[in-house]
Amino acid sequence: MIKKEYYILNILRGLGALFVIFYHFFVFFFDHQSFSAGLFNMEEIELARPFYLDMVNALPFDIGHLGVAFFFLISGFLIIPSLERYGTFKHFLIHKILRLWPTYVVCFALGLLFVYGFFALQGWEFPYTVGHVLSYFFWVRDLYHYPYIDGAVWTLEIQIKFYLLSALIWQFGKKNFPEKMCATTLGLSLLIYILYSVTAGDDLWWGYLVVLARKNLKYYMLILLGTVLYAYYKKTLFPQRGLLLGALFLSAFLSPLFSSPDALKTHSYLIGLIVFSYFILFDKKSLQGQRKNNKFLEWVSNISYPLYIGHVLPGYMLMYFMISQGINVFWGIGLGLVYVFLMAEIVHEQVEKKFLILFKQKKTTIT
Numbered sequence: 001m002i003k004k005e006y007y008i009l010n011i012l013r014g015l016g017a018l019f020v021i022f023y024h025f026f027v028f029f030f031d032h033q034s035f036s037a038g039l040f041n042m043e044e045i046e047l048a049r050p051f052y053l054d055m056v057n058a059l060p061f062d063i064g065h066l067g068v069a070f071f072f073l074i075s076g077f078l079i080i081p082s083l084e085r086y087g088t089f090k091h092f093l094i095h096k097i098l099r100l101w102p103t104y105v106v107c108f109a110l111g112l113l114f115v116y117g118f119f120a121l122q123g124w125e126f127p128y129t130v131g132h133v134l135s136y137f138f139w140v141r142d143l144y145h146y147p148y149i150d151g152a153v154w155t156l157e158i159q160i161k162f163y164l165l166s167a168l169i170w171q172f173g174k175k176n177f178p179e180k181m182c183a184t185t186l187g188l189s190l191l192i193y194i195l196y197s198v199t200a201g202d203d204l205w206w207g208y209l210v211v212l213a214r215k216n217l218k219y220y221m222l223i224l225l226g227t228v229l230y231a232y233y234k235k236t237l238f239p240q241r242g243l244l245l246g247a248l249f250l251s252a253f254l255s256p257l258f259s260s261p262d263a264l265k266t267h268s269y270l271i272g273l274i275v276f277s278y279f280i281l282f283d284k285k286s287l288q289g290q291r292k293n294n295k296f297l298e299w300v301s302n303i304s305y306p307l308y309i310g311h312v313l314p315g316y317m318l319m320y321f322m323i324s325q326g327i328n329v330f331w332g333i334g335l336g337l338v339y340v341f342l343m344a345e346i347v348h349e350q351v352e353k354k355f356l357i358l359f360k361q362k363k364t365t366i367t
Contacts, residue, residue, distance in 0.1 A: 008279045008286040009074050014300035016070035017307050021340070023064030024152065025315055025333050027056055036316060039148055040115060041127040045323065061268040068155055069272025071308075072219060075159050076226025077280075080177060080234075083170045092167045096160075098355045100305075104156070106351050107306050108136060110343065111150060111313025118317045122324070145208050152312045158219045165220075178231050181224055182245050186252060189217045193257045218258035221249045222269055229280045233287075306352060307344035314339055 029036050030047055037044040056063065086092040112133065119126055128149060135141040136149055142157050169180050192213045199207055228246045231237040237245070252258075253269075260266060279286050300307065315336030322332035 006078075006287065008283070009077065010301040011286075011294060011297050012070045012276065012279075013074055013304050014297035016067035016074075017300055017304040019063045019067030019070075020152065020308060021311050021315075021337075023062070023067070024312055025319075025336060026050070027053065028064065029316065029319060029329075031057070035151070039151060039312075039316065040119075040320075042320070047323075047329065060264075061271050062264045063268075065265045065268035066272050069222070069269045070276065071155060072159070072223045073226035073229075073272065073276045075162070076223035076228075077230045079163070079166050079223075079227055080230055083166065083177075084174075089167050089171050092163075092170075096163055098358060099352075100156075100160070102355045103306050103347055103352045104153075104309055105137060106347055107310030107343070108150065108153075108313075111310060111317075114314040114317040118321055121321075142212055143209075150309075150312045153309055155219075156309065158216050159223070161216055162220055162223055178224070178227055178237060178245055179241075181227065182248060185217060185220050185224065186248065188213070189221075189252060189257050192217060214258050218253060221253035222273070224249050225253075225273060226276070229277060233280050233284075303341070303344040303348040306347040307340060310343055310347065311336070311340040314343070 030050060030053060033047060034044040082095075083092060086095050112128075115128075116126055131144075132141075132146050132149065135144050135146045136153075139157060139160055141149075142154070148154070165184070166181065169184055170177060172180070192210060196210050196214060199210065225246060228237065228242055228249065232239065232242040250273075254260070254266070315333070318336045318339065319329050319332035322335075323329055
């Protein structure tokens with residue numbers, strides 16, 4: 001349901017989902033064929049370069065990571081109202097599990113069915129082990145250092161850990177939450193950076209976890225910029241303190257504390273931050289839904305979660321299937337788009353919404 005007060009966040013969420021799908025289907029599949037094929041342990045194939053690709057790549061930002069920037073900033077903006085709404089760590093955790101996990105399981109399972117069907121048609125062995133699949137189902141893929149099956153859900157792995165950290169900090173007192181998150185994340189970042197610097201080049205079993213922690217903490221800085229903007233919008237932060245916290249998070253995000261992504265990705269995150277900040281700071285009418293509704297983006301926003309987590313595997317399998325049959329890859333892209341939007345609508349109505357209702361009933365019982 002579109003909430004009036006945060007209307008523009010829903011529009012940005014819808015745009016973010018469209019940007020990511022466009023990027024994965026129309027750009028990434030062609031530009032990074034070795035990675036795309038590697039998701040299925042397949043050999044990369046030679047593809048004709050689409051006419052539009054050079055124009056898209058000439059943009060001063062990466063359209064997929066611009067969508068990711070919106071997702072991260074929205075998560076940060078909404079973390080405080082979410083913690084306030086669900087109160088205790090237990091309620092918050094139950095909400096996040098019922099809100100995210102069932103939908104994720106259904107979408108990922110459907111994607112695996114596409115992979116199984118394609119490989120069966122080719123007479124090939126299913127490309128993943130049981131442990132690999134289970135690590136994805138229970139969101140520990142990155143902790144066990146398994147390779148990607150679905151390259152889209154790396155952001156979800158980061159956000160889940162952010163939610164857990166936020167809920168833990170919230171339990172130590174709701175007052176000055178942004179400041180506590182700032183002190184915690186900056187302190188952890190400095191500690192991890194020291195560990196990384198001291199152990200660089202050493203063959204230690206836990207060295208990968210240090211690298212993973214650096215990656216997660218880097219994106220926490222971007223997410224927390226959304227949290228600062230929420231506190232400023234709600235006037236729970238003095239402007240000077242909000243500016244200081246924002247400067248600290250942004251400086252940390254761009255600092256040598258973390259391994260920086262390439263310049264194009266960094267530009268994307270900064271452009272996303274600028275656009276997001278504009279609506280929060282200077283265009284509150286859009287934030288409060290006082291402009292003409294955009295029904296299409298509202299609908300995409302409603303189904304954005306299953307759309308985002310469920311598009312890569314079926315979409316790519318349909319593309320590879322068309323190619324294997326000697327049919328133009330864009331027929332696969334077209335079928336993939338039809339499938340993912342239809343799937344997302346059904347999963348949203350039959351899984352996502354029903355588990356949210358179940359949570360409300362569960363919360364009433366617990367209370």
